[in-house]
Amino acid sequence: MKEFLSRSAEETRGRAREFAETLQRGDIVLLVGTLGAGKTEFVRGICDVFHCTASVSSPTFTLLNIYEGVSKGSAISLYHFDLYRIESETELPAIGFDEYLFGDGVSIVEWADRFPRFFPKQAITVQIEPCGENERRVVISGGKSRF
Template sequence: MEFKVNSIEETTNIGFQLGKLLNSSDIICLTGDLGTGKTHITKGIAKGLNIDDTITSPTFNIVNEYTSGRLKLNHFDVYRVSDPDEIYAIGFDDYIFSDAVSIIEWANYIEEILPKEYLHIHISKDLAKGENYRKITLTDYGNRYSYIKELKL
């Protein structure tokens, strides 16, 4: 599934619509260059989960936990992770195999330890089409994410 957007608000709205559909234990893997909107998607997902907290990228913490919504949210940023052992040391499996929704920014950095089933969201930009133009591609790995076909904007 692919979306083309031209604003931060449209990017965040895709996350919001997705967040309303997410289920317990869902895993969302985000990839894309710096500044493409991974955290904006995450903010939208959190809003769709009824989380009112301020969402920030956990670049130095590796993971932020949010517990105030319809479902708990674990938000990972593995940009600075240089070795999968580093992510295991924080209890990665305990987080992603919990009942919380887990979002992993820069998931391509830890591809070898991702579970078999997850929803991959890749965001790319094309400055020739505008500063805020983004192509957002959703790919489901496993049967549990077939509900993304219900995503309407």
């Protein structure tokens, strides 16, 4: 488990970049935190490391954004999910969620705590909690985290 305090959005992205250096194909990152906690800022930091050129935004209404990047000289896809608007775990297979989740890219799932039984034990959890106007407590745990 790794824990740190972030005092700005840039610091959150910087720590996410450090974390992303450890990610590999097939990794699943579960982001947990309240609305406005900084989950999407964390994703921006991850996408920086993979040299994604698309603008990173929370896929609240589209459910999934796919960012194309590069890892060790070869193309890689980052699957950025937002489960905020999903009503039931039974909807996930219907949208092809598991095909992406267990695919060859890196999956990043916002609001993952809504359906915890759906994810494998090796998933990495990133908990982000506001603890002041600009401060966030970030705890990275579980899975095969190498951070």
